[in-house]
Amino acid sequence: MAEDSDLEKTEQPSSRRLEQAREEGQVPQSRELSTFLVLIAGVGALWMMGEWISGRMLGMLRAGFAIERARAFDAKLMLESFGDLFTDALLTMMPLFGVLMVAAIAAPVLMGGFVFAPKMLGLKLERMNPIQGIGRMFSMHGLAELVKSLLKATVVGLMGVYAVWREHEHIFGLTGEAVEAAVPDFLEMVLFATLLIIMGLAILALIDVPFQLWQYNKKLRMTKEEVKRESKEQEGDPQMKGRIRAMQREMARRRMMTQVPKADVVVTNPTHFSVALKYDADKMRAPIVVAKGRGEVALKIRELAKEHKVPMLEAPPLARALYKHCELEQAVPGALYTAVAEVMAYVYQLNHWMAHGGLPPAAPGKLPVPADMDPGAPD
Numbered sequence: 001m002a003e004d005s006d007l008e009k010t011e012q013p014s015s016r017r018l019e020q021a022r023e024e025g026q027v028p029q030s031r032e033l034s035t036f037l038v039l040i041a042g043v044g045a046l047w048m049m050g051e052w053i054s055g056r057m058l059g060m061l062r063a064g065f066a067i068e069r070a071r072a073f074d075a076k077l078m079l080e081s082f083g084d085l086f087t088d089a090l091l092t093m094m095p096l097f098g099v100l101m102v103a104a105i106a107a108p109v110l111m112g113g114f115v116f117a118p119k120m121l122g123l124k125l126e127r128m129n130p131i132q133g134i135g136r137m138f139s140m141h142g143l144a145e146l147v148k149s150l151l152k153a154t155v156v157g158l159m160g161v162y163a164v165w166r167e168h169e170h171i172f173g174l175t176g177e178a179v180e181a182a183v184p185d186f187l188e189m190v191l192f193a194t195l196l197i198i199m200g201l202a203i204l205a206l207i208d209v210p211f212q213l214w215q216y217n218k219k220l221r222m223t224k225e226e227v228k229r230e231s232k233e234q235e236g237d238p239q240m241k242g243r244i245r246a247m248q249r250e251m252a253r254r255r256m257m258t259q260v261p262k263a264d265v266v267v268t269n270p271t272h273f274s275v276a277l278k279y280d281a282d283k284m285r286a287p288i289v290v291a292k293g294r295g296e297v298a299l300k301i302r303e304l305a306k307e308h309k310v311p312m313l314e315a316p317p318l319a320r321a322l323y324k325h326c327e328l329e330q331a332v333p334g335a336l337y338t339a340v341a342e343v344m345a346y347v348y349q350l351n352h353w354m355a356h357g358g359l360p361p362a363a364p365g366k367l368p369v370p371a372d373m374d375p376g377a378p379d
Helices: 002-007 015-023 031-065 075-112 130-137 140-176 179-219 224-235 238-257 296-307 316-325 334-356
Strands: 009-011 265-269 273-278 288-294 312-314
Touching (some): 031 140, 031 179, 238 288, 273 296
Parallel strands (some): 265 312
Antiparallel strands (some): 273 288
16 A cells, blocks of 8 residues: 555655756646637737728728729739738738737746747657547546637637627628728727627636646656655765765875874873874964874874874873864864963973983873863763
């Protein structure tokens, strides 16, 4: 049962899944919204440019019917006249066509944003498979599209019938009107019928847009296994990440170990902790920690210090405090200044004794380490 639940698409699509779908050209689309926007844009354009278009059409009608006798019997001249009329008609309708084109592009942009998907331009033979085509026809999506098409045809038909029934006397009366009056009247009736159709399509668009968004989201849903796989791909294989972190730690430890021979002193607790300190009065405001470790790393630090004759001082409270509160390449905290200063003074005395002889300096006794800085201090 658990395996079956992992295979069910119950999870919302991730941002990566949505991005991949957009790259493949898969965005929510609503034909009803496209039809609605194209029609309302066309009506608006006709409303604004109707007088100009009707004037141009009237001029073309006059030019078309006013044919000279010589031109009527000359095929070449008739073709030239036809070409001129066609050019004028095309130029007259170009603004309207431009508005309709913009409206057609605006619909998918409103639904899913602007998308340029070169993958959609490629040839996909599976789209030409008749068996898959038949399957799409009889799928739930095909059934939904059929219902919408029937509903759209019904709405458009009813609106058209109502417009014709309401204006039937006016329509028959156009035959008795002059051309100058008939053309504007006809355009007015067309606009009225179109407005009725737009009202019906607006209702269909309001229903179809949420449905298309829901269907698009449902189509891109993911199984729990897909979510896990995608998360693993984005974040990386945990085992690989663990190996990388281990390699990074090893590289950092090696870099740290190269600083031990350059240290001024190594403070130890004699077996558990080791902290290497360095101080350059000209470059540093306080001693810094160049290496630290516990367990095997602490032992390795002590071995390197002994090999390179770096002084070592056994001071358990200070070693624990430095290990706990100091990071590599950072200065020791102010609360430990006094204790570290005594250690550095001892180191300078020790170096002087080794260089010039005399009485060896005494190692500092109990160092002033605050109890709250020492994780091993008794409560």
